[in-house]
Amino acid sequence: MLKPPISRMGGKSKLRKVIIEMLPESTCYVELFFGAGWVYFGKEPSKIEVVNDVDxxxxxxxxxxxxxxxxxxxxxxxxxxxxxxxxxxxxxxxxxxxxxxxxxxxxxxxxxxxxxxxxxxxxxxxxxxxxxxxxxxxxxxxxxxLQNTFVESLSFEEIIEKYDREHTVFFADPPYYETAGYNNEFGEKEQLILFKKLSNIKGKFLLTINDHERIRELYKDFNIKEVEVVYSVSRQTDARGKYKELIITNY
The missing domain is CATH 1.10.1020.10 (Adenine-specific Methyltransferase, Domain 2)
Structure with missing residues (x-):
């Protein structure tokens, strides 16, 4: 497994093995919110790969x-x-x-x-x-x-519309719900748009996000796996510890 050249807030370094094991085989693999790319750099290459980020x-x-x-x-x-x-x-x-x-x-x-x-x-x-x-x-x-990868910088809606096929697998790791610290705004409106887009795709998706009542309500008709992640990087001692995250799939 390769390590990315950078780390990012909300990066999937601690979860990537679990995520990779859960990813189905795909002809086309698309990351909607690339960030540091922990999953992309850890998985075996698919025939077609796309990484996207608005940064x-x-x-x-x-x-x-x-x-x-x-x-x-x-x-x-x-x-x-x-x-x-x-x-x-x-x-x-x-x-x-x-x-x-x-x-x-x-x-x-x-x-x-x-x-x-x-x-x-x-x-x-x-x-x-x-x-x-x-x-x-x-x-x-x-x-x-990166040689055989399409590198995009569009909204996640545009990427889904352009690359959605029955043989496509989308990995979505959006900013956490109601969590501060991200450079780009991603609130209730964006979360709802993402939910509606993922709910109607032809392909498959795997979504990772923080465990929140609203998220559970939105994705109640999909498969939800609860996992615990230990976060240790924080100025406040009481902010360190185990946190629940959700892995949601439509397969």
Whole structure:
């Protein structure tokens, strides 16, 4: 299993083995909310694969890894973990950067920020700075994995409409219901649209989301599996611990 080049809030690192085991065979595999891509990078490639995310900087990073990985690795060799560098990247004007520099900026901010949120410099007294960015072959396996993949940056509605076939499997990992901390708004309205779209597809879907009464009510006619996940990255001790999540399928 490959590890993604970044982590993201709500990433499926702790659940991906369970999810992959539950995914049916597919000719076309589509991720509606790509994020870090834990499931995509962990599963065996399908014949056709599509990854989608509305975060333009995230998609630009994967695009640059796919097309300019060696140059990114060359430039990353000169970086190191520093608060000053972090603040420069955080506050720089994107329009003055090349696409490659934008990708490096995004990669740096995620890898060297607290909880991978990209806003506050992460440091500690018992752990080393993130070392993987300095490795010369850091991006090579990621680049190879992306070669035969369609990379999209559209709304999830558009992606479902474009790729829905009987032989398609959609993996949906949307922002959690009534949970703060995401860069893009995803409220009740968006959750309802997603529910209606998934309820009427020709193909199959696997949805992961936090355990919430409203979500259980919406998807009551589908198969719901309850799982527990341990979250340990939080500034507040009382926010750490086991949380229930739901894996919902139409098969």
């Amino acid at each position: 333009k900087e995230l998609i630009n990073m994967f695009k640059m890894i796919k097309h300019h990985g060696p140059e990114m690795e060359r430039l990353l060799k000169y970086e190191f973990s520093g608060r000053g560098i972090f603040e420069e990247y955080k506050n720089c004007t994107l329009e003055y950067l090349t696409d490659i520099n934008r990708a490096i900026r995004f990669l740096y901010l995620i890898n060297y920020s607290f909880a991978s949120k990209g806003d506050h410099y992460g440091y500690g007294t018992t752990t080393l700075p993130n070392q993987k960015m300095f490795k010369e072959t850091y991006l090579e396996p990621i680049r190879d994995r």
